[in-house]
Amino acid sequence: MKAIQFKSFGEPDVLEYLELAMPRADAGNAVVRVKAASINPSDVKNVSGHFSHTVPPRVPGRDFSGVVVEGPAEWIGAEVWGTGGDIGFTRDGTHAEYIRVPVASLARKPVNLSHEQAASIGVNFVVAWLGVVEYAKLEAGETIAVIGASGGVGGAVTQIAKTRGARVIAVDRHEPDPNSPAGRLIDEYVQIGDDAAQRVKMLAAGGVDVVFDAVGGVTFELALGLAKRRGRVVEISATGKRRVEFDLIDFYHNETQLFGVDSAKLGVAESATLLKALVEGFEQGKFEPPLIAQSFPLVDAKAAYRAVAGGTRGRVVLQM
Template identity: 75%
Template structure:
């Protein structure tokens, strides 16, 4: 059974959890254990995390993997601090938009980098401080805006964007990579890399099972309940019986998340 993200109600288990509204995600569910595109799912007790009271189940089910990989990279790995500047390559995408929100909630300056300006009603469109188009002049424009480079780059594109990502950070800057769009093998100047003392970090939320992902989901709750974080737009809703149509819709491309409901 496929399906990675979820939001629902506990119907069996310890008495203190019966009836609790929970949410979650995990790199194991839908892959090495039965997934969430079903009426019921069985998960470990450690995987339970109470969903934000401010979100509906549909909204909560659309958070999972994008916000977990965004939090894992920015907070756990790069340890992004208030007042730092982060460049987000692919800011208009699902993960990029989550990174933008988390960074702004932590009091950071955010530079969005993408091939096209973000939609005005998207997280990137509402929250980024500056937009820089992704082209052969990206690095010089970002350095001009920052006086030499950013503290952190979150590259949600990778591959064809990798060399650009390395060129955006100041000395001892942190570069986060989660993808390999266009090519999986890359070249870069090793001398420039070590002279700049760049920290290069790979981020893979698929390595976190549903139990390991639960603390990150819990860490996100405060942001959604306070309004500092906003759920992504839901493009389409399908009842479980129409799951095939939902998958076809995702394959065709949507401007938002697609959710399955009971």
């Protein structure tokens, strides 16, 4: 099979397009013919050596959509989708024509989505669901501020929050694309700047119930400053800096709850449970797939990785 592999860490130029042995099914694993796979910023970081548990040579890639070609009889020919914090890191990933995954990880993709669309959802919606539903437990009538609403995770957070009956304030350096799901759903937009916290508090009567900070690092102090008393703050990243400072007295006086969320802790089998919970929302039109900015054939994976590294707005997808 054709695949992308890196034997050493570095820029996208270290990626090689090459022929690898076809994976085979066994008692606990199935083989999926990958039809499309997206590229996440974490995939770019993985190739660069950001994750210490990754051991090259490795085929990168987390999100995928495809068709089962080997495995249990009831799954042969099924269209499936998947994601995981293990594939592409501790086991070969999705940027290949075929991938072997545990049978327990097989999840039927939404019937109304193309393979490209289904492949663009995994990481973003899984971490959004974890933060909004399982950690912050956002409820109807509450207000959530989404820092980084223009990005893939922020867009997923916005959609999940709206389906739960919440009000959404987008906080970003630029307003979400009006043609994107987030652009159509947000209730208010506040540009990141010196007065961002003051403006959000004016819109939310002193502070929001939940802050989902999809940027982190450089926006961490801003995130804490947006929360009302006993508000919940969700952090998933550390853009720009990993060590932060904040006023501890203000923090405990406000009784702020702080959650760290790491979707990479969920393997492909564990992530399948969350994807199954999302299927109905997509099939009923409650959720929309993100905008796909660019599609590349697998042979042009280096260019696709460069596009993601350069901050392309919208999802970048590889077609096999």
